[in-house]
Amino acid sequence: MNIYADIRALVTDALDALAAEGVLPEGLDLSNVAVEPPRDPLHGDMATNAAMVLAKPAKMKPRDIASALAEKLVADDRVETADVAGPGFLNLRMAKPVWAGVVRTVLESGDAFGRSEMGKGRRINVEYVSANPTGPLHVGHTRGAVFGDALAALLDFAGYDVTREYYINDGGAQVDTLARSVYLRYLEAHGQDVAFPDGTYPGDYLVEVGEALKAKVGAAYVDQPEEVWLEAVRDFATDAMMDLIREDLAVLGVQMDRFFSEKSLYGTGRIEAALKALDDRGLIYEGVLEPPKGKVPEDWEPREQTLFRSTDHGDDVDRPVKKSDGSWTYFAPDIAYHFDKVERGYDALIDVFGADHGGYVKRMKAAVSALSDGKVPLDIKLTQLVKLYKNGEPFKMSKRAGTFVTLRDVVDQVGPDVTRFVMLTRKNDAPLDFDFDKVLEQSKDNPVFYVQYAHARVKSVLRKAAEAGIAVDDATLAGADLSGLTHPAEVALAAKVAEWPRLLEIAARTHEPHRVAFYLYELAGELHALWNRGNEEPALRFLQEDDPATSQAKIALARAVSVVISTGLGILGVTPVEEMR
Known part of the structure; x- marks a missing residue:
């Protein structure tokens, strides 16, 4: 049940009726007609912009359209009042049984409330994390992992067939550097003193890898030239790092459906096939x-290269895919990788990149547009930096990692649930301050606590009611008489619950899972507000002594809130708590 979709259908039906009666011209485009919560709740429960968006094509005054539409809408039992406001907005106040119906639907639907068929089973690939396999995941990867995982869950909830994918960057020079770094740890495991040159990876996390390599090959590579061991150590080290990365992701509750190796593109003809597909299109x-904009580097010189005509698909400049020496650019295997995704038959692609990949967005979108003939959209989401604080000071780097704060450092401090929720309390392209002390505070200013506390409060009510002998299973609550839920605070809470399906569709359509976290905070606020009013007005308390029927109605409302909170937290990958300690 999406009451906003239902009322929008009522509005469009009324507009069609007005057109049939000659009040409005026939054939008006109603696609931009919306029904949404008003900015000021005092104005009503819902508002529609119908008159505003139709005035120009209908060649009528907005208020005239709004007045005619209002007469149609109030004839429906669900609409109590329809008031024209300002230049032509129409504010609707719903009849009380509408909100009781929402509560009942939530209890009957359970965690399926809000699910939709918006995606209609369309296949969508969400690629996220995709960190170089050269070390443990750092805090920046953590934000990308949480965002990508929540987005994938959100799209799944909205009816899409989602693949969660990790692109292993194991084809570049960085994995050779990893191999050399592991080799130094291998020599160290054999008792040699080693020094790590600039550009290698000195983190302690490679100590165990060096020891494991020693256990596997003994002294076979000691003091041997690089050509003897580089390839084998590279494969061994990459596998070890990917095992570590999988463990890190598991700590955060992230499970990938597919890992795709960049290395599998080299020497297999797959890069050539992707570029041929572009060549066949004349691209x-x-x-x-042209020389780079701004200050031209001293060593720059014009060189003939193989170029992709990416400007034909929205890029600022054409992009090289092969260097003058005949080797591939970094862009070439990325084109091949996305060609593989297009060839797998996805209807849409999403890439989650770090903020430092901003310059890569247009060229990658151009490539996918060209390879799919514009049929497969690619949305690239950039996750901005995370700044860590503890005791008011910047959180220092990890000794184990050597140069950065790891995902494990963060999760060890506050746990996976807090980590995930906090990472979604800002839009992905906004910087995020993560204060270890504040995210553990038990206060309204801590959204993790505030939402979890609301869920725990409802669970507490359910336990106390059961102890008092009141039946509070969902079936019983759904069948209770809910007509007494008429207080403005109760109606406001039910109305907030009713926004859930609409919110989910907006979040899924815009690829913005942070909207779920924001909504849960607002819903929790309504629950806490009603709870606090009950301290002053006993008639508003969820548990009414010696009045099981009234208690069941009020508890039904609270239970509906906990269902939505639990479902929302599930989308974010957070476990709802049963009680606060």
């Missing part, structure tokens, strides 16, 4: 790029 040519 590959030999040319010379």
Whole structure:
């Protein structure tokens, strides 16, 4: 049940009726007609912009349209009043049984409340994390992992067929550097004193890898030239790092459906096939790029390269795919990887990148647009930096990692649930301050606590009611007489619950899971407000002594809130708590 969708259908039906009666012209485009919560709750329960968006094409005054529409809407039992406001907005106040119906639907639907068929089973690939396999995941990867995982869960809830994918960057020079770093730890495991040159990875996390390599090959590689051991150590080290990364993701509750190796693109003809697909479209040519904008590097010189005509698909400049020496650019395997995703038949692609990949967005979108003939949209989400604080001071780097704060450092401090929720308390492209002390505070200013406390409060009510002999299973609550839920604070809470299906569809359509976290905080606020009013007005308390029927109605409302909170937290990958300690 999506009451907003239902009332929008009522509005469009009324507009069609007005057109049939000659009040409005026939054939008006109603796609921009919306029904949404008003900015000021005092104005009503819902508002529609119908008159405003139709005035120009209908060649009528907005208020005239709104007045005619209002007469139609109030004839429906669900609409109590329809008031024209300002230049032509129409504010609706719903009849009380509407909100009781929402509560009953939540209890009957359980965690399926809010699910939709918006995605209609369309296949969508969400690629996230995709960190270089050169070390443990750091705090920046943590934000990308949480965002991508919550987005995938949100899309799944909205009816999409979702694949969660990790692209292993194991084809570049960084994995050779990893191999050399592991080799130094291997020599160290054999008792040698080693020094880590600039550019290698000195973190302690490679100590165990070096020891494991020693256990596998003994002294076979000691003091041997690089050509003897580089390839084997590279494969061994990459596998070890991916095992570590999988363990890190598991700590955070992230499970990937697929891992795709960049290395599998080399020497297999797959890069060539992707570029041929572009060439067949007339998008590959030999040319010379203009010098970079701004200060031109001293060593820059014009060189003929193989270029992708990405400007034909919205990019600012054409992009090289092969260097003048015949080797591939970094962009070439990425084109091949996305060509593979297009060939797998996805209807849409989403990439979650770190903020430092901003310059990569247009070229990658151009490539996918070209390879799919514009049929497969690619949305690239950038996650901004996370700043860590503890005791009011910046949180220092990890000794184990050597140069950065790891995912494990964060989770060890506050746990996976807090980590995940806090990472979603800002939009992905906004910087995030993560204060270890504040995220553990038991206060309204801590959204994790505030939402969890609301869920725990409802669970406490359910336990106390059961102890008092009041039946509070969902079936009984759904069948209770809910007509007594008429107080403005109760109606406001039920109305907030009713926003859930609409909120989910907006969040899924915009690829913004942070909207779920924001909504849960607002819903928790309504629950806490009603709870606090009950301290002053006993008639508003959820548990009414010696009045099981009234108690069941009020508890039904509270239970509906806990169902939505539990479902929302599940989408975010957070476990709802039963009680606060």
